[in-house]
Amino acid sequence: MTALSLKGVNKSFGAVQVLKDINIDVEEGEFVVFVGPSGCGKSTLLRIIAGLEGPSSGTVSIDGTEVTRAAPSKRGIAMVFQSYALYPHLNVRGNMSLALKQEKQKKEIIEQRISKAARMLNLESYLDRYPSELSGGQRQRVAIGRAIVREPKLFLFDEPLSNLDAALRMNTRIEIANLHKQLSTSMVYVTHDQTEAMTLADKIVVLKDGLVEQIGSPMELYNDPCNQFVAGFLGAPSMNFLPASMINEGDNRTLGVRPEDLIIDDQGPLSVTVEHVEQLGGDTNLIVRSDDHQLTIRLFGQHNIKENAQIRLNYLSGKTFYFDADGSRV
């Protein structure tokens, strides 16, 4: 069964159209990530799924039932926001039980669900604490716990990790992935972070300016992007682009090659100057320049290459992409 189906969804605020003919299906148990730059319409789309906002046209169906005009509470969804939005005057247990009490669930059921969620999220020893007595990561886990206890048909996450520092972001990301494995409930997750998209998603939806650019599994999008935007958005460091004419590969086209697919080769077609060396320990990134074009090369391991060195580059065959002037893949 399709857990969520968006058909022909448009949204305008006044004269500004922020979502344009969005068609997306989320299958049961699927983890779908909406990714795209700031302002592309991700949160608006999530709010339309949640029922916090109505579409200007188009339909939203959850579990096969159209809910376009249904109230949020009638949709069987639970949403987790970037700002944890916990009630400061309630302890962790109180925050997690509130929605269930409002639903008039039995006390035993509430207790059962809270202990199960607390176990999953490692919050068992914090149930009596207040939000002010928790770290940012713990608060976000409570916000996720509050969603879990409701046993929704669909989880919606809007940038749940962006208030956390880098290490905590990675831990919590892994926790969310594990949570999805344990619950196998469908999840829609919004982020502008391509790493989160690549690591969490079964299916990624890339959005730009209110339009769906491409939908596919992380590796489909990485290996076979339909245009220059998707090619440049997924992957870190991002794909290099340069005029194909620079390496005699034809005029009026752009060549794309990922940093890991560039190699140092004395016989290579491209001569560059090393501008900067980033030693990451496990990897080395070289930032190099040829004329007006800056490129990044990712080398495995440690390399003793000096800034200002002249080197020649080649690329792995079969690892190049070509794009038209309008950015579409050739």
Ligand SMILES: Nc1ncnc2c1ncn2[C@@H]1O[C@H](COP(=O)(O)OP(=O)(O)OP(=O)(O)O)[C@@H](O)[C@H]1O
């Ligand atoms: N209530 C509103 N009234 C008018 N314009 C709005 C409203 N809400 C959002 N917008 C506009 O719609 C566009 C999409 O906003 P949205 O919040 O969905 O972007 P986003 O992709 O979530 O961005 P971010 O990554 O910064 O959170 C933006 O240009 C925003 O200014």
Ligand SMILES: [Mg+2]
């Ligand atoms: Mg947003």
